[in-house]
Amino acid sequence: MFNKLFFVTLSTFFLFACAVNPDGITSEEFAENAKLEHGYNDIRITGEKIYPESLSPKSRLVVVNADLFVTMKVAKGDQSADQSTVHATLRYIDNSLYYDYVTVGGESVKAKNRKKTFRQCDEQCTITKYFSFPVKTSELMTARKTGLEFSVNRSTSSQDFIFVIPANYIDGLMKRYESETKEAAVGLSLQSPEMLVSVTKEVEMTQYWFNKISEQEQIAFTTWAINNKDSTKNLQTDDKDLEKLVYWYQEATPAEKAELRIWAVQSIN
Amino acid sequence: MFKKTLLAAALSTAALSVSAYEVGVNDEYEVEVYGVAAISAVNYNITDNRDADTGYVLENESRIGFRAGTNMTDDIHVFMQIESGYVGNAGADGTLGARDTFIGLGGDWGQVRFGRVLTPLYEIVDWPFSNPGLGTVFDWGGVSGHYDRQSNQIRYDSPSFNGFTFAASTGRGDSSVKDSNFYGASAKYTFSTVTLMGAVEGGSEFKTGDGVDDNPLGTDNFSYIAGFEAGLPGGFGIAGAYKGESLSGTSDKEQDSVSLIAQYWNGPIGVKVGYAVNFDSKEMGIEQDDKDSVASIQVMGAINGFVPYVRLAARMPNAHDDKDIVARVGMEYGF
Structure with missing residues (x-):
């Protein structure tokens, strides 16, 4: 009887303990475990639930537990x-304070509550906050090598609980996306990132100058290209190679640009 | 056996549902199983004071609950909760519905709950002012003129208005006694890392006939509390409160109390010290010699969801120099 009760209790714990510690998990493993969905206008890649790294200052902000997962959304076309x-x-x-704001990439937004905030008391009273917040996909892309830091705050001007979504996790989501789009491209008889786009002069030159610039510049260009699909904002740069890249990219047709953006994301490794 | 098997199946199914919900982004409906595994070993008199040590006991305060909620309209979220009591050692107190059990409506305008919830005053008495281990004095010790977790209650909680929140509730005391009603309200105001808080609660025909805190018919109650909690630089924090409780009418008693707490956290490890005192009470206007107090120190951690702690407390019932030293070692895990 005791064993059965013990098993029930233990099973329950295991079922709930579904977040994983990202240390030691490769981006390939995260990519493998990510779920990919095709929407009408976008592709959504949802990673598994992880414990983020906590950088909260050693103060009275006491994290009992924190976990998260990311749904990365990449628009089609x-x-x-x-x-x-x-x-x-x-x-x-519980310290009698409310933390309703999230700052990521220098921008502060009010967190959206996914469920009711839950207060639970035993020897200690704890507050459990279930929330979500938006992140630009380009921000994630930029953070695939470094991880993405965000803070959960009392106000738009304070910085309280600080967490980092690790680089291997974000890289895993990107790889899952790349693998999907690569497979789709292979289906169209395109064999490699270098050959993903049918070759016109504009495409060829864009790819040529893209391969000439540094990785940081590649990320900056790709971020700009994704955020500026209608080509209304110029990319400010003094770098001649980057200028030429932007020139040839802007000469491409909208369909070519869309393919070039996917190619660029895949080419940053 | 049948019940346990059924419970296991229900738990597993519910837990799997939770996992499925958590991983997805479907906000249409959610049902959750939650709970706390909490156990501690305690000896209430480790120095064998008065030759009255009865040895250690294991206190199992584990419990389980269910929560569910969905939107009725864009502005109204309907939610419910059923929570068991502490499972104890034989399960007798672990009945579903023993702790906070209610149906509520919520939105940008706040939330209102109907059922069994904490009264606004008691919520403040309980936390932060009865921890660590101060409840024996500040919560249930001495003259009691307040309810704690009470059924037949309607409670409203406001949203935050630039750091200001309030709550108000009303309900039945003893539903079998006419006019046994209560009213209560609390308010909190937060600026920077400081929160000021206060609450009042009063009623008529207080706790008549419950067999535990019997008061004669015709007893009214009134209690108030005023306190603060402040986060200080370097991981320090302090809190303090003054509380007054009184019974009037057929029974006539009053008593004031103070609770003081200081804490220090270095990352996930914290130390908390507390002191609470119930001053000599008055009965029919005559001062009684019944002051009691407790002082305690607690070391605790917050490690991957687990909260282990060790606590030593000196309880001084009826003042004087008679001290019972209480030692407790425990761990909690909320899921």
């Missing part, structure tokens, strides 16, 4: 700017 979402849960020891 010339759609409006891509916007991904971070779904997070934060349980902290």
Whole structure:
């Protein structure tokens, strides 16, 4: 009887303990476990639930538990700017303060509550906050090598709980996306990133200058291209190679640009 | 056996549902199983004071609950909760519905709950002012003129208005006694890392006939509390409150109390010290010699969802120099 009860209790714990520690998990493993969905206008890649790294200052902000997962959204073709979402849960020891804002990439937004905030008391009272917030897909892309830092705050001007979504996790989502789009491209008899786009002069020159610039510049260009699909904003740069890249990219047709953006994302490794 | 098998199946199914919901982004409906595994070993008199040590006990405060919610309209979210009591050692107190159990409506305008919830005053008494281990004095010790977790209650909680929140509730005391009603309200105001808080609660025909805190018919109650909690630089924090409780009418008692708490956190490890005192009460206007107090120190951690802690407390019932030293070691895990 005791064993059965013990098993029931243990099973329950295991079922709930579904977030994973990202340390030691490769981006390829994250890519493998990510779920990919095709929407009408976008592709959505949802990663598994992880424990983010906590950089909260050693103060009275006591994180009992925190986990999150990311849904990365990449628009198909010339759609409006891509916007991904971070779904997070934060349980902290009640200190009579409310943390309703999230700052990511220098921008502060009010967190959207996914469920009712839950207060639970035993020896310690804890607050469990279930929330989500938007992140530009380009922001994620930029963070695939470094990880993405965000903070959960009392106000738009304070910085309280600080977390990092690790680079290997974000890289895994990107790789899952790349693998999908690569497979789709292979289906069209295109064999490699270098040959993903049918060759016109504009495409050829864009690819040529893209391969000449540094990785940081490649990320900057790709971020700009994704955020600026209607080509209304110029990319400010003094770098001649980057200028030439932008010139040839802007000469391409909208369909070529869309393919070039996918190619550029895949080419950053 | 049948019940346990059924419970196992229900738990597994619900848990799987939770996982499925958590991983997806479907906000249409959610049902959750949640709970706390909490157990501690305690000896209430480790120095064998008065030759009255009865040895240690394991106190199992684990419990389980269910939550569900969905939107009725864009502006109204309907939610419910059923929570069991502490499972204890024989399960007798673990009945579903023993703790916060309600149906509620919520939105940008706040939330209103109907059922069994904490009263606004008691919520503040309980936290932060009865921890660590101060409840024996500040919560249920001395003259009690407030309810705690009470059924037959309607409670409203406001949203935050630039750091200001309030709550108000009303309900039945003893539903079998005419005019046994209560009213309560609390308010909190937060600026920077400081929160000021206060609450009042009053009623008539207080706790008549519940067999535990019997008061004679015709007893009214009134309680108030005023306190603060402040986060200080370097991981320090302080809190303090003054509380007054009184019974009037057929029974006539009053008593004031103070709770003081300081804490220090270095990352996930914290130390908390507390002191609470119930001053000499008055009965029919005559001062009684019944002051009691407790002082305690607690070391605790917050590690991957687990909260282990060790606590030593000196309880001084009826003042004087008679001290019971209480030692407790425990761990909690909320899921």
